[in-house]
Amino acid sequence: MSVNISAKEVNELRQKTGSGMMDCKKALVEAGGHFDKAIDILRKKGQKVSAARSNRETSEGVVIYKLTPNEDKASILSFTCETDFVAKNDDFQELASNILNTAFENNLSNVEEILSSSLGTSTVEKEIINLVGKIGEKIEIRDYQTLEGEKIVPYIHAGNKLGVLVSLVNTSSVDYVAAGKDVAMQIAAMNPIALNKDGVDQSVIDKEIEIGKEQALKEGKPENIVEKIAQGKLQKFFKENTLMSQPFVKDNSMTIESYLGTFSSDLSVDKFLRISIG
Numbered sequence: 453m454s455v456n457i458s459a460k461e462v463n464e465l466r467q468k469t470g471s472g473m474m475d476c477k478k479a480l481v482e483a484g485g486h487f488d489k490a491i492d493i494l495r496k497k498g499q500k501v502s503a504a505r506s507n508r509e510t511s512e513g514v515v516i517y518k519l520t521p522n523e524d525k526a527s528i529l530s531f532t533c534e535t536d537f538v539a540k541n542d543d544f545q546e547l548a549s550n551i552l553n554t555a556f557e558n559n560l561s562n563v564e565e566i567l568s569s570s571l572g573t574s575t576v577e578k579e580i581i582n583l584v585g586k587i588g589e590k591i592e593i594r595d596y597q598t599l600e601g602e603k604i605v606p607y608i609h610a611g612n613k614l615g616v617l618v619s620l621v622n623t624s625s626v627d628y629v630a631a632g633k634d635v636a637m638q639i640a641a642m643n644p645i646a647l648n649k650d651g652v653d654q655s656v657i658d659k660e661i662e663i664g665k666e667q668a669l670k671e672g673k674p675e676n677i678v679e680k681i682a683q684g685k686l687q688k689f690f691k692e693n694t695l696m697s698q699p700f701v702k703d704n705s706m707t708i709e710s711y712l713g714t715f716s717s718d719l720s721v722d723k724f725l726r727i728s729i730g
Contacts, residue, residue: 498585505590515615530594605632622718644695
C-alpha cells in the first residue's frame, strides 16, 4: 500500500535531521509515514555510510581548543573529515564545538569516553553518525588532549589544522601571553620532539648515536674517535629538536630559553602539546 507523504512532513523531517529532502522523503515512505521510524532509517543510513567509508583518509578538519577563565587548564581537539569543503561546513564546525564543550565540562580524558558521552538527547557517537549520513563523508575525532599548569597559552595556526598548548611557569608580573604565543608559534613551525634533552626517549638517543657512528665510519674517521663524533652529532640533534635549545625562529641569535629570559630570568615552559591534521 502506497503512503502519501506531504511536503510539510518531508520538510519537518529535514529540519529535525538535517538530511536532504529526497533522503527524508524516501525514509518516510520506507517507514510508512512514521516519523520516529524514519529518523531511525536515516540514522542507519548514516551508519552504512560510515562503514562504507571507514577506510577513507580524513586529512581535513579543524583543530580547536577550550581554556578555563583562569588559564590553568586547556583541552585541544582535532575533528576530521575527508574534504576542506566539509571542514568549513557550519554543521561540522558546530558539532566539533559541542563535542569539545562536552569533553571539557565533563573532564573526559580520551576519545572513547567522548564517543560514549551524552550530547543533548543522544550521544556523541550517534551525532557523528547522523552527520556522516547527512554529509556523506567519513568524520571522526582524531585526537583529544588536556594540559594543566600555572598558565596555559593556546595557539591555533592559520587554517585551523594545527594547534598548540603551552604551559608556562613563574608567570607573575610578566607578559606571559606574548611569550607563550611566540613559543607556541615556534612549536607549530619547528615541531620539537621534547622540552629538553632530558625528555628525549632513550631509544631515540641510541638511534641517533648509532647513525652518528655509521656516518663517521663512512666518512673514513678513525674508530677511536667515532664515539666522540657521534656524541657531538647528538648534541646538535638536541639543539635542533628540543624546544628550549632550539634557535628562536624570530631571532636566531637566541634560543627559546634565552628568549624567555628577556621577559624574566624565571619564566619557563614546563610542558606543551601539539596536534595537527594532515
